Amino acid sequence: MKKNFITALVAISSITFTGASLAQDTISAVGSSSVTPLMETFGEVYSKAHPEIFVEVQGPGSSAGVKAAKSNTADLGMASRELKDSEKEPELVAKVIARDGIAVVVNPNNEVKELTSQQIQEIYKGEIKNWKEVGGADKPIVAITRDTASGTRGAFEDIMDLKQKVNGQKVSAISQHAQVANGNGALKTSVASNPYAIGYISLGTVDQSVKALAVDKTEATISNVKNGSYKVARPFLVLYKGQPNARTTEFLQWMESKEAQQLVDEKGYISIH
Template sequence: MKTKVIGALALAGSMAFSVAAVANETISVVGSSSVTPLMEVFGETYSQAHSNVFVEVQGPGSSAGVRAATDGSADLGMSSRNLKDSEKSDDLKEIVVARDGIAVVVNNKNPITDLSKEDVTKIYKGEITNWNQVGGEDKPIVVVTRDTASGTRGAFEDIMSLKKKINDITVSAISQRAQVTSGNGQLKTTVANNPFAIGYISLGTVDDSLKALSIDGHVPSVAAIKSGEYQVQRPFLVLYKTSKINPTTQSFLDWTLTTEAQKIVSAKGYIAVN
Protein backbone atom coordinates (compact mmCIF):
# COMPACT_ATOMS: atom_id res chain seq x y z
CA MET A 1 0.00 0.00 0.00
CA LYS A 2 2.83 2.38 0.93
CA THR A 3 4.44 1.80 -2.46
CA LYS A 4 1.16 2.58 -4.21
CA VAL A 5 0.75 5.84 -2.25
CA ILE A 6 4.31 6.93 -3.03
CA GLY A 7 3.72 6.06 -6.67
CA ALA A 8 0.49 8.04 -6.76
CA LEU A 9 2.17 11.05 -5.17
CA ALA A 10 5.01 10.86 -7.65
CA LEU A 11 2.54 10.67 -10.53
CA ALA A 12 0.56 13.64 -9.18
CA GLY A 13 3.76 15.62 -8.81
CA SER A 14 4.78 14.73 -12.32
CA MET A 15 1.39 15.81 -13.69
CA ALA A 16 1.54 19.10 -11.79
CA PHE A 17 5.01 19.75 -13.17
CA SER A 18 3.75 18.92 -16.67
CA VAL A 19 0.81 21.34 -16.40
CA ALA A 20 3.10 24.06 -15.08
CA ALA A 21 5.49 23.50 -17.95
CA VAL A 22 2.66 23.81 -20.45
CA ALA A 23 1.37 26.93 -18.69
CA ASN A 24 4.82 28.49 -19.03
CA GLU A 25 4.48 28.11 -22.80
CA THR A 26 1.07 29.75 -23.10
CA ILE A 27 0.89 32.72 -25.50
CA SER A 28 -2.00 35.08 -24.72
CA VAL A 29 -3.48 36.97 -27.67
CA VAL A 30 -6.22 39.59 -27.21
CA GLY A 31 -7.99 41.95 -29.59
CA SER A 32 -9.96 42.23 -32.81
CA SER A 33 -12.92 39.89 -33.25
CA SER A 34 -12.23 39.99 -37.00
CA VAL A 35 -8.66 38.75 -36.59
CA THR A 36 -9.68 36.19 -33.94
CA PRO A 37 -10.90 33.40 -36.30
CA LEU A 38 -7.62 33.52 -38.26
CA MET A 39 -5.52 33.72 -35.10
CA GLU A 40 -7.34 30.71 -33.62
CA VAL A 41 -6.41 28.61 -36.67
CA PHE A 42 -2.85 29.95 -36.49
CA GLY A 43 -2.68 28.87 -32.85
CA GLU A 44 -4.14 25.41 -33.42
CA THR A 45 -1.85 24.73 -36.37
CA TYR A 46 1.24 25.96 -34.55
CA SER A 47 0.44 23.90 -31.44
CA GLN A 48 0.20 20.72 -33.51
CA ALA A 49 3.87 21.09 -34.37
CA HIS A 50 4.85 22.61 -31.00
CA SER A 51 2.95 20.56 -28.43
CA ASN A 52 4.43 22.50 -25.50
CA VAL A 53 2.92 25.78 -26.75
CA PHE A 54 -0.72 26.80 -26.27
CA VAL A 55 -2.06 29.93 -27.97
CA GLU A 56 -4.96 31.42 -26.03
CA VAL A 57 -7.07 33.83 -28.12
CA GLN A 58 -9.74 36.29 -26.96
CA GLY A 59 -11.58 38.77 -29.21
CA PRO A 60 -13.05 41.72 -27.28
CA GLY A 61 -12.10 44.23 -30.01
CA SER A 62 -9.19 46.09 -31.57
CA SER A 63 -9.03 48.87 -28.97
CA ALA A 64 -8.78 46.24 -26.23
CA GLY A 65 -6.04 44.53 -28.21
CA VAL A 66 -3.99 47.71 -28.48
CA ARG A 67 -4.36 48.31 -24.74
CA ALA A 68 -3.44 44.72 -23.89
CA ALA A 69 -0.27 44.88 -25.95
CA THR A 70 0.61 48.31 -24.57
CA ASP A 71 0.11 47.52 -20.90
CA GLY A 72 1.51 43.98 -21.17
CA SER A 73 -1.67 42.24 -19.97
CA ALA A 74 -1.38 40.01 -23.07
CA ASP A 75 1.65 38.76 -24.97
CA LEU A 76 0.17 39.90 -28.28
CA GLY A 77 -2.58 42.28 -29.33
CA MET A 78 -4.71 42.09 -32.48
CA SER A 79 -6.08 45.05 -34.44
CA SER A 80 -8.10 45.14 -37.65
CA ARG A 81 -7.40 48.83 -38.19
CA ASN A 82 -4.32 51.02 -38.37
CA LEU A 83 -3.12 52.44 -35.07
CA LYS A 84 -4.13 55.93 -34.05
CA ASP A 85 -1.29 58.40 -33.45
CA SER A 86 -2.19 58.43 -29.76
CA GLU A 87 -1.68 54.65 -29.58
CA LYS A 88 1.76 54.54 -31.16
CA SER A 89 5.00 54.31 -29.21
CA ASP A 90 8.62 53.43 -29.95
CA ASP A 91 8.29 50.23 -27.91
CA LEU A 92 5.02 49.04 -29.51
CA LYS A 93 5.67 47.17 -32.73
CA GLU A 94 3.18 45.96 -35.32
CA ILE A 95 3.33 43.34 -38.04
CA VAL A 96 0.78 42.81 -40.80
CA VAL A 97 -0.13 39.10 -40.86
CA ALA A 98 -2.90 39.45 -43.48
CA ARG A 99 -5.11 41.93 -45.27
CA ASP A 100 -8.88 41.82 -45.36
CA GLY A 101 -11.69 43.46 -47.25
CA ILE A 102 -14.68 44.95 -45.50
CA ALA A 103 -17.85 43.76 -47.22
CA VAL A 104 -20.99 45.89 -47.20
CA VAL A 105 -23.78 43.35 -46.74
CA VAL A 106 -27.56 43.20 -47.06
CA ASN A 107 -30.27 40.59 -46.66
CA ASN A 108 -30.47 37.99 -49.42
CA LYS A 109 -34.00 39.20 -50.28
CA ASN A 110 -32.79 42.73 -50.99
CA PRO A 111 -32.71 43.34 -54.80
CA ILE A 112 -29.84 45.84 -54.52
CA THR A 113 -26.50 44.45 -55.74
CA ASP A 114 -24.33 47.58 -56.05
CA LEU A 115 -23.92 50.88 -54.22
CA SER A 116 -21.53 53.74 -54.71
CA LYS A 117 -19.14 54.64 -51.93
CA GLU A 118 -20.98 57.97 -51.67
CA ASP A 119 -24.31 56.16 -51.22
CA VAL A 120 -22.92 54.01 -48.42
CA THR A 121 -21.54 57.08 -46.65
CA LYS A 122 -24.88 58.89 -46.91
CA ILE A 123 -26.76 55.82 -45.65
CA TYR A 124 -24.55 55.59 -42.58
CA LYS A 125 -24.79 59.33 -41.94
CA GLY A 126 -28.57 59.07 -42.06
CA GLU A 127 -28.86 61.24 -45.18
CA ILE A 128 -30.32 58.38 -47.25
CA THR A 129 -33.02 56.60 -45.26
CA ASN A 130 -35.12 54.67 -47.80
CA TRP A 131 -34.07 51.92 -50.20
CA ASN A 132 -35.97 53.62 -53.04
CA GLN A 133 -33.40 56.44 -52.93
CA VAL A 134 -30.78 54.00 -54.24
CA GLY A 135 -32.96 52.02 -56.66
CA GLY A 136 -34.55 49.61 -54.21
CA GLU A 137 -37.97 49.08 -52.70
CA ASP A 138 -39.92 51.77 -50.87
CA LYS A 139 -38.79 50.52 -47.48
CA PRO A 140 -36.85 52.20 -44.65
CA ILE A 141 -33.16 51.32 -44.40
CA VAL A 142 -32.16 49.67 -41.13
CA VAL A 143 -28.54 50.69 -40.57
CA VAL A 144 -26.45 48.24 -38.54
CA THR A 145 -22.98 49.09 -37.26
CA ARG A 146 -20.35 47.76 -34.87
CA ASP A 147 -19.51 49.13 -31.42
CA THR A 148 -16.94 51.90 -31.06
CA ALA A 149 -14.23 49.50 -29.83
CA SER A 150 -14.38 47.58 -33.12
CA GLY A 151 -11.41 47.80 -35.48
CA THR A 152 -13.75 46.99 -38.36
CA ARG A 153 -15.83 50.05 -37.49
CA GLY A 154 -12.73 52.23 -37.16
CA ALA A 155 -11.43 51.15 -40.56
CA PHE A 156 -14.89 51.47 -42.13
CA GLU A 157 -15.25 55.02 -40.80
CA ASP A 158 -11.83 55.98 -42.19
CA ILE A 159 -12.48 54.47 -45.62
CA MET A 160 -16.03 55.78 -45.96
CA SER A 161 -15.29 59.28 -44.59
CA LEU A 162 -17.56 58.69 -41.60
CA LYS A 163 -15.79 60.94 -39.11
CA LYS A 164 -16.42 64.54 -38.19
CA LYS A 165 -15.03 67.15 -35.82
CA ILE A 166 -16.98 68.68 -32.96
CA ASN A 167 -15.10 71.34 -30.96
CA ASP A 168 -11.85 70.12 -32.55
CA ILE A 169 -12.53 66.55 -31.37
CA THR A 170 -12.87 63.83 -34.01
CA VAL A 171 -15.98 61.72 -33.52
CA SER A 172 -18.00 59.20 -35.50
CA ALA A 173 -20.38 60.52 -38.15
CA ILE A 174 -22.46 57.33 -38.14
CA SER A 175 -26.09 58.10 -37.38
CA GLN A 176 -27.08 57.62 -33.76
CA ARG A 177 -30.17 55.79 -35.05
CA ALA A 178 -27.97 52.91 -36.26
CA GLN A 179 -28.31 49.59 -34.45
CA VAL A 180 -25.07 48.65 -32.69
CA THR A 181 -23.78 45.06 -32.61
CA SER A 182 -20.82 43.66 -30.69
CA GLY A 183 -19.17 41.44 -33.31
CA ASN A 184 -19.16 40.05 -36.85
CA GLY A 185 -21.40 37.19 -35.79
CA GLN A 186 -24.09 39.36 -34.23
CA LEU A 187 -24.05 41.77 -37.17
CA LYS A 188 -24.40 38.90 -39.64
CA THR A 189 -27.37 37.48 -37.74
CA THR A 190 -29.04 40.90 -37.55
CA VAL A 191 -28.74 41.54 -41.29
CA ALA A 192 -29.64 37.96 -42.24
CA ASN A 193 -32.88 38.25 -40.24
CA ASN A 194 -33.94 41.69 -41.46
CA PRO A 195 -34.78 42.17 -45.18
CA PHE A 196 -34.25 45.95 -44.91
CA ALA A 197 -30.94 45.95 -43.04
CA ILE A 198 -27.46 46.93 -44.21
CA GLY A 199 -24.19 46.25 -42.40
CA TYR A 200 -20.48 45.63 -42.88
CA ILE A 201 -18.31 42.66 -41.92
CA SER A 202 -14.94 41.11 -42.57
CA LEU A 203 -14.83 39.72 -46.11
CA GLY A 204 -13.39 36.48 -44.74
CA THR A 205 -16.60 35.88 -42.75
CA VAL A 206 -19.08 36.39 -45.61
CA ASP A 207 -21.24 33.33 -46.27
CA ASP A 208 -24.54 32.38 -47.94
CA SER A 209 -26.61 33.81 -45.07
CA LEU A 210 -26.37 37.32 -46.57
CA LYS A 211 -25.29 39.18 -49.71
CA ALA A 212 -22.12 41.21 -50.19
CA LEU A 213 -22.63 44.28 -52.39
CA SER A 214 -20.25 45.54 -55.02
CA ILE A 215 -19.02 49.10 -54.39
CA ASP A 216 -18.78 51.42 -57.41
CA GLY A 217 -19.10 48.34 -59.62
CA HIS A 218 -16.30 46.39 -57.96
CA VAL A 219 -17.18 43.08 -56.31
CA PRO A 220 -15.41 42.43 -52.98
CA SER A 221 -12.92 39.65 -53.71
CA VAL A 222 -9.33 38.76 -53.03
CA ALA A 223 -8.40 39.50 -56.65
CA ALA A 224 -10.11 42.93 -56.59
CA ILE A 225 -8.37 43.84 -53.33
CA LYS A 226 -4.95 42.77 -54.62
CA SER A 227 -5.45 44.81 -57.80
CA GLY A 228 -6.61 47.83 -55.83
CA GLU A 229 -10.02 47.93 -57.54
CA TYR A 230 -11.89 47.20 -54.33
CA GLN A 231 -10.62 49.78 -51.87
CA VAL A 232 -12.70 48.93 -48.81
CA GLN A 233 -9.89 47.02 -47.13
CA ARG A 234 -7.70 47.10 -44.02
CA PRO A 235 -4.71 45.33 -42.41
CA PHE A 236 -4.78 42.59 -39.79
CA LEU A 237 -2.16 43.68 -37.29
CA VAL A 238 -0.44 41.80 -34.48
CA LEU A 239 1.09 44.06 -31.84
CA TYR A 240 3.75 43.51 -29.20
CA LYS A 241 6.15 45.39 -26.96
CA THR A 242 9.79 44.82 -27.84
CA SER A 243 10.73 45.13 -24.17
CA LYS A 244 8.41 42.30 -23.13
CA ILE A 245 8.41 39.73 -25.96
CA ASN A 246 9.95 36.35 -25.13
CA PRO A 247 11.55 33.75 -27.45
CA THR A 248 8.45 31.51 -27.50
CA THR A 249 6.19 34.36 -28.60
CA GLN A 250 8.77 35.61 -31.10
CA SER A 251 9.01 32.16 -32.70
CA PHE A 252 5.21 32.03 -33.09
CA LEU A 253 5.19 35.53 -34.59
CA ASP A 254 7.92 34.59 -37.07
CA TRP A 255 5.90 31.52 -38.05
CA THR A 256 2.78 33.59 -38.92
CA LEU A 257 4.70 35.06 -41.86
CA THR A 258 5.94 31.73 -43.22
CA THR A 259 4.62 30.13 -46.38
CA GLU A 260 2.72 27.56 -44.29
CA ALA A 261 0.89 30.21 -42.28
CA GLN A 262 0.18 32.44 -45.25
CA LYS A 263 -1.41 29.50 -47.08
CA ILE A 264 -3.88 29.41 -44.18
CA VAL A 265 -4.56 33.12 -44.72
CA SER A 266 -5.46 32.50 -48.36
CA ALA A 267 -7.49 29.37 -47.58
CA LYS A 268 -9.62 31.36 -45.12
CA GLY A 269 -10.49 33.98 -47.74
CA TYR A 270 -8.08 36.69 -46.58
CA ILE A 271 -5.17 38.23 -48.51
CA ALA A 272 -1.70 36.84 -47.85
CA VAL A 273 1.12 39.32 -47.26
CA ASN A 274 3.87 37.37 -49.00
Protein backbone atom coordinates in the same frame (compact mmCIF):
# COMPACT_ATOMS: atom_id res chain seq x y z
CA MET B 1 5.03 -0.76 5.89
CA LYS B 2 8.14 1.28 5.08
CA LYS B 3 8.35 -0.37 1.65
CA ASN B 4 4.73 0.53 0.91
CA PHE B 5 5.39 4.14 1.94
CA ILE B 6 8.39 4.41 -0.39
CA THR B 7 6.35 2.88 -3.23
CA ALA B 8 3.61 5.46 -2.66
CA LEU B 9 6.16 8.30 -2.74
CA VAL B 10 7.57 7.01 -6.03
CA ALA B 11 4.07 6.82 -7.49
CA ILE B 12 3.22 10.37 -6.37
CA SER B 13 6.52 11.66 -7.74
CA SER B 14 5.82 9.94 -11.04
CA ILE B 15 2.36 11.52 -11.29
CA THR B 16 3.75 14.95 -10.40
CA PHE B 17 6.54 14.63 -12.96
CA THR B 18 4.14 13.43 -15.66
CA GLY B 19 1.76 16.31 -14.94
CA ALA B 20 4.60 18.80 -15.18
CA SER B 21 5.79 17.31 -18.46
CA LEU B 22 2.28 17.76 -19.90
CA ALA B 23 1.89 21.36 -18.68
CA GLN B 24 1.41 23.91 -21.46
CA ASP B 25 2.83 27.39 -21.80
CA THR B 26 0.13 29.89 -22.73
CA ILE B 27 0.42 32.63 -25.34
CA SER B 28 -2.39 35.14 -24.83
CA ALA B 29 -3.81 37.13 -27.75
CA VAL B 30 -6.43 39.82 -27.08
CA GLY B 31 -8.18 42.26 -29.40
CA SER B 32 -10.07 42.46 -32.69
CA SER B 33 -13.06 40.16 -33.18
CA SER B 34 -12.23 40.20 -36.92
CA VAL B 35 -8.72 38.85 -36.33
CA THR B 36 -9.94 36.37 -33.70
CA PRO B 37 -11.10 33.56 -36.09
CA LEU B 38 -7.79 33.64 -37.93
CA MET B 39 -5.78 33.74 -34.70
CA GLU B 40 -7.78 30.79 -33.35
CA THR B 41 -6.90 28.82 -36.48
CA PHE B 42 -3.25 29.81 -36.12
CA GLY B 43 -3.31 28.70 -32.50
CA GLU B 44 -4.92 25.32 -33.22
CA VAL B 45 -2.50 24.45 -36.02
CA TYR B 46 0.55 25.71 -34.11
CA SER B 47 -0.40 23.75 -30.96
CA LYS B 48 -0.66 20.51 -32.95
CA ALA B 49 2.99 20.89 -33.95
CA HIS B 50 3.95 22.33 -30.54
CA PRO B 51 1.74 20.57 -27.96
CA GLU B 52 3.55 22.35 -25.14
CA ILE B 53 2.03 25.66 -26.33
CA PHE B 54 -1.59 26.79 -25.91
CA VAL B 55 -2.75 29.97 -27.67
CA GLU B 56 -5.55 31.64 -25.71
CA VAL B 57 -7.59 34.09 -27.84
CA GLN B 58 -10.09 36.74 -26.71
CA GLY B 59 -11.85 39.20 -29.06
CA PRO B 60 -13.22 42.26 -27.22
CA GLY B 61 -12.16 44.66 -30.00
CA SER B 62 -9.16 46.39 -31.58
CA SER B 63 -8.96 49.19 -29.01
CA ALA B 64 -8.77 46.60 -26.24
CA GLY B 65 -6.04 44.83 -28.20
CA VAL B 66 -3.92 47.98 -28.41
CA LYS B 67 -4.35 48.57 -24.67
CA ALA B 68 -3.48 44.96 -23.84
CA ALA B 69 -0.27 45.17 -25.87
CA LYS B 70 0.73 48.54 -24.41
CA SER B 71 0.11 47.40 -20.83
CA ASN B 72 1.63 43.93 -21.41
CA THR B 73 -1.52 42.32 -20.00
CA ALA B 74 -1.45 40.01 -23.04
CA ASP B 75 1.46 38.58 -25.00
CA LEU B 76 -0.10 39.85 -28.22
CA GLY B 77 -2.67 42.48 -29.09
CA MET B 78 -4.80 42.16 -32.24
CA ALA B 79 -6.13 45.05 -34.34
CA SER B 80 -8.02 45.13 -37.62
CA ARG B 81 -7.17 48.71 -38.53
CA GLU B 82 -4.19 51.02 -38.75
CA LEU B 83 -3.07 52.44 -35.42
CA LYS B 84 -4.24 55.94 -34.53
CA ASP B 85 -1.52 58.53 -33.97
CA SER B 86 -2.60 58.73 -30.33
CA GLU B 87 -1.97 54.98 -29.91
CA LYS B 88 1.53 54.88 -31.36
CA GLU B 89 4.52 54.50 -29.05
CA PRO B 90 8.23 53.97 -29.85
CA GLU B 91 8.28 50.51 -28.23
CA LEU B 92 4.93 49.34 -29.61
CA VAL B 93 5.49 47.06 -32.61
CA ALA B 94 2.72 46.38 -35.14
CA LYS B 95 3.20 43.47 -37.56
CA VAL B 96 0.87 42.76 -40.49
CA ILE B 97 -0.11 39.07 -40.46
CA ALA B 98 -2.83 39.28 -43.15
CA ARG B 99 -5.05 41.72 -45.01
CA ASP B 100 -8.80 41.77 -45.27
CA GLY B 101 -11.55 43.46 -47.21
CA ILE B 102 -14.57 44.94 -45.49
CA ALA B 103 -17.71 43.74 -47.24
CA VAL B 104 -20.82 45.94 -47.27
CA VAL B 105 -23.57 43.36 -46.87
CA VAL B 106 -27.34 43.15 -47.22
CA ASN B 107 -29.93 40.39 -46.94
CA PRO B 108 -29.80 37.97 -49.92
CA ASN B 109 -33.41 38.93 -50.78
CA ASN B 110 -32.48 42.58 -51.23
CA GLU B 111 -32.58 43.45 -54.95
CA VAL B 112 -29.82 46.07 -54.65
CA LYS B 113 -26.52 44.71 -55.96
CA GLU B 114 -24.20 47.70 -55.77
CA LEU B 115 -23.73 51.08 -54.13
CA THR B 116 -21.29 53.93 -54.53
CA SER B 117 -19.06 55.06 -51.69
CA GLN B 118 -21.08 58.28 -51.60
CA GLN B 119 -24.35 56.37 -51.21
CA ILE B 120 -22.91 54.23 -48.41
CA GLN B 121 -21.65 57.33 -46.65
CA GLU B 122 -25.06 59.01 -46.92
CA ILE B 123 -26.86 55.88 -45.69
CA TYR B 124 -24.68 55.75 -42.57
CA LYS B 125 -25.01 59.46 -41.96
CA GLY B 126 -28.77 59.00 -42.06
CA GLU B 127 -29.20 61.17 -45.17
CA ILE B 128 -30.45 58.32 -47.38
CA LYS B 129 -33.20 56.57 -45.45
CA ASN B 130 -35.16 54.51 -47.97
CA TRP B 131 -34.02 51.73 -50.30
CA LYS B 132 -35.97 53.28 -53.20
CA GLU B 133 -33.43 56.14 -53.20
CA VAL B 134 -30.73 53.68 -54.32
CA GLY B 135 -32.80 51.51 -56.65
CA GLY B 136 -34.38 49.17 -54.12
CA ALA B 137 -37.79 48.58 -52.57
CA ASP B 138 -39.85 51.35 -50.99
CA LYS B 139 -38.78 50.36 -47.48
CA PRO B 140 -36.83 52.12 -44.72
CA ILE B 141 -33.14 51.26 -44.54
CA VAL B 142 -32.00 49.65 -41.29
CA ALA B 143 -28.33 50.63 -40.98
CA ILE B 144 -26.30 48.44 -38.63
CA THR B 145 -22.85 49.46 -37.42
CA ARG B 146 -20.28 48.12 -34.97
CA ASP B 147 -19.46 49.41 -31.49
CA THR B 148 -16.93 52.24 -31.17
CA ALA B 149 -14.15 49.89 -29.94
CA SER B 150 -14.34 47.89 -33.16
CA GLY B 151 -11.38 47.98 -35.55
CA THR B 152 -13.74 47.16 -38.40
CA ARG B 153 -15.77 50.27 -37.59
CA GLY B 154 -12.64 52.39 -37.28
CA ALA B 155 -11.35 51.23 -40.67
CA PHE B 156 -14.79 51.60 -42.27
CA GLU B 157 -15.16 55.16 -40.98
CA ASP B 158 -11.72 56.12 -42.27
CA ILE B 159 -12.26 54.59 -45.72
CA MET B 160 -15.80 55.95 -46.12
CA ASP B 161 -14.94 59.37 -44.71
CA LEU B 162 -17.40 58.94 -41.85
CA LYS B 163 -15.63 61.23 -39.41
CA GLN B 164 -16.52 64.78 -38.48
CA LYS B 165 -14.97 67.47 -36.30
CA VAL B 166 -16.85 68.54 -33.17
CA ASN B 167 -15.17 71.11 -30.92
CA GLY B 168 -11.87 70.39 -32.62
CA GLN B 169 -12.16 66.63 -32.02
CA LYS B 170 -12.63 63.98 -34.73
CA VAL B 171 -15.73 61.92 -33.94
CA SER B 172 -17.90 59.42 -35.78
CA ALA B 173 -20.33 60.78 -38.36
CA ILE B 174 -22.43 57.59 -38.27
CA SER B 175 -26.02 58.39 -37.36
CA GLN B 176 -27.02 57.68 -33.77
CA HIS B 177 -30.12 56.00 -35.22
CA ALA B 178 -27.93 53.18 -36.60
CA GLN B 179 -28.25 49.92 -34.69
CA VAL B 180 -25.07 48.70 -32.98
CA ALA B 181 -23.86 45.09 -33.15
CA ASN B 182 -21.06 43.64 -31.04
CA GLY B 183 -18.86 41.57 -33.33
CA ASN B 184 -18.88 40.36 -36.93
CA GLY B 185 -21.08 37.41 -36.07
CA ALA B 186 -23.80 39.48 -34.41
CA LEU B 187 -23.90 41.98 -37.28
CA LYS B 188 -24.07 39.22 -39.90
CA THR B 189 -26.93 37.55 -38.03
CA SER B 190 -28.83 40.86 -37.84
CA VAL B 191 -28.50 41.46 -41.59
CA ALA B 192 -29.36 37.85 -42.43
CA SER B 193 -32.60 38.12 -40.43
CA ASN B 194 -33.74 41.51 -41.79
CA PRO B 195 -34.45 41.96 -45.54
CA TYR B 196 -34.01 45.75 -45.25
CA ALA B 197 -30.81 45.88 -43.21
CA ILE B 198 -27.32 46.89 -44.32
CA GLY B 199 -24.06 46.32 -42.49
CA TYR B 200 -20.33 45.78 -42.95
CA ILE B 201 -18.25 42.76 -41.95
CA SER B 202 -14.90 41.15 -42.58
CA LEU B 203 -14.76 39.80 -46.14
CA GLY B 204 -13.39 36.56 -44.75
CA THR B 205 -16.60 35.95 -42.78
CA VAL B 206 -19.05 36.46 -45.69
CA ASP B 207 -21.18 33.37 -46.34
CA GLN B 208 -24.51 32.51 -48.00
CA SER B 209 -26.51 34.12 -45.20
CA VAL B 210 -25.67 37.61 -46.52
CA LYS B 211 -24.92 39.27 -49.89
CA ALA B 212 -21.82 41.40 -50.42
CA LEU B 213 -22.49 44.51 -52.52
CA ALA B 214 -20.18 45.84 -55.21
CA VAL B 215 -18.79 49.23 -54.18
CA ASP B 216 -18.12 51.82 -56.90
CA LYS B 217 -18.77 49.07 -59.49
CA THR B 218 -16.09 46.79 -57.99
CA GLU B 219 -16.97 43.39 -56.54
CA ALA B 220 -15.88 42.59 -53.00
CA THR B 221 -13.45 39.75 -53.78
CA ILE B 222 -10.02 38.69 -52.55
CA SER B 223 -8.49 39.22 -55.99
CA ASN B 224 -9.86 42.78 -56.13
CA VAL B 225 -8.43 43.53 -52.68
CA LYS B 226 -5.06 42.15 -53.81
CA ASN B 227 -4.98 44.16 -57.03
CA GLY B 228 -6.07 47.32 -55.20
CA SER B 229 -9.31 47.92 -57.13
CA TYR B 230 -11.56 47.21 -54.12
CA LYS B 231 -10.74 50.06 -51.77
CA VAL B 232 -12.65 48.96 -48.67
CA ALA B 233 -9.75 47.02 -47.16
CA ARG B 234 -7.54 47.04 -44.06
CA PRO B 235 -4.61 45.22 -42.38
CA PHE B 236 -4.77 42.56 -39.66
CA LEU B 237 -2.14 43.50 -37.06
CA VAL B 238 -0.53 41.75 -34.12
CA LEU B 239 0.96 44.10 -31.55
CA TYR B 240 3.52 43.77 -28.80
CA LYS B 241 5.58 46.11 -26.64
CA GLY B 242 9.28 45.57 -26.07
CA GLN B 243 10.90 42.19 -26.64
CA PRO B 244 8.47 39.23 -26.54
CA ASN B 245 9.46 36.06 -24.69
CA ALA B 246 10.98 33.18 -26.64
CA ARG B 247 7.75 31.18 -27.13
CA THR B 248 5.88 34.26 -28.41
CA THR B 249 8.77 35.22 -30.71
CA GLU B 250 8.71 31.76 -32.30
CA PHE B 251 4.93 31.96 -32.78
CA LEU B 252 5.27 35.41 -34.38
CA GLN B 253 7.88 34.08 -36.80
CA TRP B 254 5.66 31.11 -37.65
CA MET B 255 2.69 33.39 -38.47
CA GLU B 256 4.76 34.85 -41.32
CA SER B 257 5.72 31.41 -42.65
CA LYS B 258 4.45 29.83 -45.85
CA GLU B 259 2.40 27.31 -43.82
CA ALA B 260 0.61 30.01 -41.82
CA GLN B 261 0.03 32.27 -44.81
CA GLN B 262 -1.51 29.35 -46.69
CA LEU B 263 -4.05 29.16 -43.84
CA VAL B 264 -4.76 32.87 -44.36
CA ASP B 265 -5.69 32.20 -47.98
CA GLU B 266 -7.72 29.10 -47.10
CA LYS B 267 -9.79 31.10 -44.59
CA GLY B 268 -10.74 33.72 -47.19
CA TYR B 269 -8.34 36.46 -46.11
CA ILE B 270 -5.39 37.90 -48.03
CA SER B 271 -1.89 36.59 -47.34
CA ILE B 272 1.07 38.94 -46.96
CA HIS B 273 3.28 37.05 -49.46
